[in-house]
Amino acid sequence: MTHTQPHRWTPAATPAAPCLAATRLAATLSVAVLATSIPAVLVGCATRAPVARSGGAPTTATVAPATDDGSAPADRSEPNLRIKPTEAESAKLAAARDAASKDEYEAALRTFRELLQENPTLADAYTGMGAVHEKKGELELAEPAYARAVTLDPGDFTAASSHGRVLEALGRIKDSVLAYQRALMIRPRDLDSNLAMSRLMALTEQGESSVVFAERAVKIDPQNGPARLQLARAYTKAGRGADAIREYEAACELIEPPADVMFALVNAYAKEKRYREAANASEALTRTAASAAAFERLGWALFRLNEFEKSDAAYRRAIELDGAYWPALNGVGVNALNAWIKAGKPADDPRRDEARAMLQRSMRANPDQPKVASLLLKYQL
Numbered sequence: 001m002t003h004t005q006p007h008r009w010t011p012a013a014t015p016a017a018p019c020l021a022a023t024r025l026a027a028t029l030s031v032a033v034l035a036t037s038i039p040a041v042l043v044g045c046a047t048r049a050p051v052a053r054s055g056g057a058p059t060t061a062t063v064a065p066a067t068d069d070g071s072a073p074a075d076r077s078e079p080n081l082r083i084k085p086t087e088a089e090s091a092k093l094a095a096a097r098d099a100a101s102k103d104e105y106e107a108a109l110r111t112f113r114e115l116l117q118e119n120p121t122l123a124d125a126y127t128g129m130g131a132v133h134e135k136k137g138e139l140e141l142a143e144p145a146y147a148r149a150v151t152l153d154p155g156d157f158t159a160a161s162s163h164g165r166v167l168e169a170l171g172r173i174k175d176s177v178l179a180y181q182r183a184l185m186i187r188p189r190d191l192d193s194n195l196a197m198s199r200l201m202a203l204t205e206q207g208e209s210s211v212v213f214a215e216r217a218v219k220i221d222p223q224n225g226p227a228r229l230q231l232a233r234a235y236t237k238a239g240r241g242a243d244a245i246r247e248y249e250a251a252c253e254l255i256e257p258p259a260d261v262m263f264a265l266v267n268a269y270a271k272e273k274r275y276r277e278a279a280n281a282s283e284a285l286t287r288t289a290a291s292a293a294a295f296e297r298l299g300w301a302l303f304r305l306n307e308f309e310k311s312d313a314a315y316r317r318a319i320e321l322d323g324a325y326w327p328a329l330n331g332v333g334v335n336a337l338n339a340w341i342k343a344g345k346p347a348d349d350p351r352r353d354e355a356r357a358m359l360q361r362s363m364r365a366n367p368d369q370p371k372v373a374s375l376l377l378k379y380q381l
Contacts, residue, residue, distance in 0.1 A: 083123050083153050089115060093124055100132050108132050123153035127162065134166055142166050150182065157186040161193050168196060173203055191220050195230050202237055210234040218247075225255030236264065241272045259289040266297050275304040286314075292322035299331045308335055326365040330372060333358030337379065345379075356381035 085093055096111035109132055115125040130145035143166045149159035164179030177200050183193045198213035214231035221227055232247035248265040251257065257265075262285045269278035279301035285294040299314035312335045318328035337355035345352070359372055359381060375381070 082119060083121055085122060085124055089119065089122060093128060096125075096128055097131075100128070100135065105132050105136055121152055123149045123156055123159065126152065127156065127159045130159070130162060130166070134162070139166050139170050143170060150179070154182065155186060157183055157190070160186060161190065164193070164196060168200065173200055176200060177204075189216075189220050191217055191224065191227065194220065195227060198230050198234055202234060207234070207238040211238050211240075223254060225251050228254060229257075229261060232264070232268075236268060241268055244268045245272065245274070259285065259291070259294075262289070263293070263297070266301070270301065270304075275301050279305060286317075290321070292318040292325040292328060294318075295321065296325065296328040296331060299328065303331065303335070308338070311335060324365045326362040326369070329358050329362035329365065330369075333362060333372075334375075337375065337381075341379075352379075352381070355379075 092111055092115055096108045096115075099105075099111065100108040109129060112125045112129045112132070115122055119125075126145050126149035130142045130149065133139070133142035133145060143163070146159055146163035146166060149156060150163055153159065160179055160183040164176050164183055167173075167176035167179055177197070180193050180197050180200065183190065184197070187193065194213045194217040198210045198217065201207070201210035201213060211231070211234045214227070214234040217224070217227040218231050228247050228251035232244045232251060235241075235244035235247060245265070245268045248261065248268060251261065252265070262281060266278050266281045266285065269275070269281060279298060282294060282298035282301050286298055295314045295318035299311045299318065302308075302311035302314060312332060315328045315331035315335065318325055319332065322328075333355045336351045336358065340346075340349050340351040340355060343349060343351070356376070359376055363369060363372055363376070
């Protein structure tokens, strides 16, 4: 069956009732619901038997051809094909999952294969195999297993969402979007799937859709820190700086923010010209994750606040941590250059020499800086 995907896709707002959510989401997705279908190759007088499936009409699958008198062959039994497991199969599935949880991967895979040999349409066995391969880092093997599970049982949310996750990890973005669309048709209010769609929409430059999915995730769980972070990132990419700051701040209250989140918050403050808050966030970052980049951001914010001595000290601390960190070299150089200019540009002023030394050192670290090159030429440094 062919599935079509619109170029841009934005989900409807979070609905009040699950049934209405499924209807609206399905309309937005414009993706046909997958039908459970197992193709059969008719060979000779091969017969077709129903495949049992809970919650729907039976499908069909090829069984062994009958003998000349119409009876079943004596030396082989007809497989009783079912998508959903029997009680005995459920016990074996549980045993396989237990083995996988103990990192007994080969034992788990062996049991899943045995189940599929007995019943090739057992969707849960394919999902289990996919999970084991994914846990082992064998994504190229996990993907077709999940895909087969979804083909057999399109209503299996675990298989659909897992398929989307593996496809995303493999960099197959368009296929991952389709997989997560299927998952959201089953569970429109699943937090992780909405967050995944927000990430994927951002990767495909669909900023508005990224925001909508992230907003839905936050509505699903307002106290979820990662959801707040994703919404902040989506707002940032959409150019909504003030909204991004609000969400970054909310996220920082819910979780211990990693360094990259604090850097993002500092830059969001800077973009909104909230320099005092940028300085405060940078200072906090230097305490929790000291680095040349953290001290450079602190120096930059203090420079914007006209606190030049503190700015110079922060820049110098950055250089102590990384002598080739050119943004900090520029900071010390520009501070020295400004001080020399304010003093009337005396020829023998050591601040002029320091400005020249720092800016030239920065150019050696990163030659692609036309503005710095222009300063060196303008002031004959």
